Amino acid sequence: MNNAAPKAIAVNKAVNDVIRSDRGRLMAGLVSRLGDFQLAEDALQDATISALGHWGRSGIPDNPTAWLMKASFNKGIARIRKAKREGQKGHDLSLIIEDEDPMYAQEEIPDERLRLIFTCCHPALEEKSRIALTLRTVCNLNTREIADAFLDTETTMGQRLSRSKAKIKSKGIGFVVPEPAQWGERLNTVLSTLHLIFTTGYVSGDASSRNLCLEGMFLMRLLDQLQSQDAEIEGALALMLLTQSRKTARVSSEGATVPISEQDHALWDAELLQEGQALLARAVQRRNPGAFQIKAAIADCHMETPEPDWAQMLLLYQSLWRFEPTPVVALNWAVVLSETGQPELALQKLGELKDALSEFQPWHAANASVLRKLNRSEKASEAYAEAISRAPTEADRLFLRGKLKQLYN
Amino acid sequence: MKYMLLIYNNPTEEPTYGTPEFDAMMGGFFAANEKMQADGVLAGGEGLQGIETATSLRIKSGKVETMDGPFAETREHLGGYYVVDVPDLDAALKYAALLPSANFGTIEVRPLMDYNPAG
Numbered sequence: 001m002n003n004a005a006p007k008a009i010a011v012n013k014a015v016n017d018v019i020r021s022d023r024g025r026l027m028a029g030l031v032s033r034l035g036d037f038q039l040a041e042d043a044l045q046d047a048t049i050s051a052l053g054h055w056g057r058s059g060i061p062d063n064p065t066a067w068l069m070k071a072s073f074n075k076g077i078a079r080i081r082k083a084k085r086e087g088q089k090g091h092d093l094s095l096i097i098e099d100e101d102p103m104y105a106q107e108e109i110p111d112e113r114l115r116l117i118f119t120c121c122h123p124a125l126e127e128k129s130r131i132a133l134t135l136r137t138v139c140n141l142n143t144r145e146i147a148d149a150f151l152d153t154e155t156t157m158g159q160r161l162s163r164s165k166a167k168i169k170s171k172g173i174g175f176v177v178p179e180p181a182q183w184g185e186r187l188n189t190v191l192s193t194l195h196l197i198f199t200t201g202y203v204s205g206d207a208s209s210r211n212l213c214l215e216g217m218f219l220m221r222l223l224d225q226l227q228s229q230d231a232e233i234e235g236a237l238a239l240m241l242l243t244q245s246r247k248t249a250r251v252s253s254e255g256a257t258v259p260i261s262e263q264d265h266a267l268w269d270a271e272l273l274q275e276g277q278a279l280l281a282r283a284v285q286r287r288n289p290g291a292f293q294i295k296a297a298i299a300d301c302h303m304e305t306p307e308p309d310w311a312q313m314l315l316l317y318q319s320l321w322r323f324e325p326t327p328v329v330a331l332n333w334a335v336v337l338s339e340t341g342q343p344e345l346a347l348q349k350l351g352e353l354k355d356a357l358s359e360f361q362p363w364h365a366a367n368a369s370v371l372r373k374l375n376r377s378e379k380a381s382e383a384y385a386e387a388i389s390r391a392p393t394e395a396d397r398l399f400l401r402g403k404l405k406q407l408y409n
Numbered sequence: 410m411k412y413m414l415l416i417y418n419n420p421t422e423e424p425t426y427g428t429p430e431f432d433a434m435m436g437g438f439f440a441a442n443e444k445m446q447a448d449g450v451l452a453g454g455e456g457l458q459g460i461e462t463a464t465s466l467r468i469k470s471g472k473v474e475t476m477d478g479p480f481a482e483t484r485e486h487l488g489g490y491y492v493v494d495v496p497d498l499d500a501a502l503k504y505a506a507l508l509p510s511a512n513f514g515t516i517e518v519r520p521l522m523d524y525n526p527a528g
Binding site for chain 1: 410412496497498499500501502503520
C-alpha cells in the first residue's frame with residue numbers, strides 16, 4: 001500500500017508546527033552559536049528541508065526542536081566550511097567546532113530569545129528595520145507577510161531585512177542583553193518597537209494576512225515571561241491588553257470610529273480588560289514608574305465607568321510629560337484640558353503646537369473638537385475638513401464627517 | 410572590535426575658556442580618558458586644531474589643487490577622536506556617552522575596517 005502522499009503532508013505539517021512555535025528559540029540559539037543572523041537563517045532553512053526527508057523516513061523525533069537545532073548547527077558549520085574552501089572570508093572555525101556538543105540533541109535548549117529581541121530592537125537600527133527583523137526572526141512571519149503590513153513590495157522588504165542583518169554584523173551589535181547602565185534606554189526601544197507592531201495592526205484593522213495585534217501581544221507576553229517582574233514591561237503589556245479589549249467596540253455598525261467615551265461597554269472584552277487592570281495594578285505596586293505604565297493608567301481612566309476619569313488623566317499627563325516631553329503628549333494633554341472645562345486653555349496649547357504638528361492629522365481633529373466645544377462653528381468646520389482629508393482610515397473619515405454634520409444641527 | 414569615536418562639535422556651542430562649564434568639560438574629558446585607560450580599551454586618540462587651520466587638497470586632471478579650509482563647511486566640525494577596542498557596539502556607545510562633547514555636539518561611532526585578506 002502506498003501512502004506516500006498523506007505521509008508527506010503529515011510530515012510537512014509536523015515540520016511547520018515546530019518551526020511556527022519554536023522559530024524564535026531556534027534562531028536565538030543559532031545566532032548565539034554561529035554568530036551571524038543570515039547564516040543562522042540559512043542553516044535553519046537547510047535543516048528544515050533535510051527534516052522533511054529524515055522525518056519522512058524514520059518518523060518524527062522525540063524532541064523535534066532539539067533535532068532541528070542540532071541539524072541547523074551542522075548545516076551552519078557545513079556552510080562555513082564551504083565558504084572557507086571557496087576562499088571567502090569566514091569565521092574562525094576552530095573556535096566554533098570546539099563548542100560543538102554531540103549530546104546537544106538530547107538536551108534542553110537554553111532560551112536565548114531575550115538576547116534575540118534586544119538585538120533585533122537595537123536603537124542603532126532604523127525603527128522600521130527593528131519591526132521587520134523582530135517579526136521575521138522571533139515571530140516567524142515571512143517576507144511577504146511583513147511587506148503586506150507595511151504596504152511594501154516583497155523585494156523592498158527582502159532588501160531591508162538583508163541590509164539589517166548585514167548591519168548587525170558590520171556595526172558589531174552584540175548578541176547580548178544590555179548591562180544595567182544601558183538597560184532602561186534599551187528596554188524602552190524594545191517596548192516601543194513591540195508596541196508599534198501592535199498599533200500597526202490596530203490602526204490598519206489588520207487587513208494583512210497575519211494579525212499584527214496578536215503578534216505584538218505574543219511578543220510582549222514573551223518578554224514579560226523572559227524578564228519577569230519588570231514594571232515597565234508589565235505596563236506596556238497592560239496598555240496592549242486594555243487597547244485590545246476595546247477592539248470590537250471601537251467601530252460602529254456603520255463602520256465609523258467610536259471614541260472611547262461613546263463606546264458600548266458591553267462590547268469590551270471583560271477578560272482582557274481585567275487582565276490588563278490587574279497587570280497594571282501589579283506594575284504600579286513596584287514603585288518604579290515609567291512612560292508605559294502611565295499610558296496604561298491613562299487608558300484605564302478612559303475606560304472608567306460610567307464616565308472617563310478626566311481629572312485623574314490630567315495628573316497622569318503631567319507625570320507623562322516628565323518622561324516624554326514631546327508635542328504628541330502635549331496634544332493629548334490639551335484634549336484632556338478641554339474635557340475638564342478648560343477648552344480656552346486647550347485651544348491656546350494647541351495653537352502653540354501648530355509648528356510642530358500641523359502635518360499631524362490628530363492635531364487637526366483635536367482642534368476641530370475643541371473649537372466645537374467653544375461653539376466656533378466656522379473655524380471648527382474648517383478644522384474638520386482638514387482632519388477628514390488627512391484621516392488615515394475610512395472609519396476615521398466617517399466618524400469625523402458625522403461630527404461635522406452635527407455642527408449645523 | 411575597534412571603534413573610532415569621532416567628536417563633532419559646533420564651536421559656538423562649546424563652553425568658553427575660563428567659565429565653570431569649560432572646567433567641567435575638561436574634567437569630563439579627563440575622567441573619560443582615565444576610565445578608558447583603566448578599562449584597558451583605549452587604543453588611541455587625538456584632538457584637532459580648529460578648522461581655520463585646515464588645508465584641503467585634491468587632484469583634478471592630474472593637477473594638485475590646494476585650498477584653504479576644511480573639506481566641507483558644516484555647522485559641526487570634527488574636533489578629535491578616540492579609538493577604543495571593545496567587544497561590541499554597546500560597549501563603544503557606553504564610552505561615547507562619557508565624552509562631554511555628547512552634551513553639546515555629536516559623537517559618531519564607527520567600526521574600524523578590519524582588513525584581513527587571509528580571512
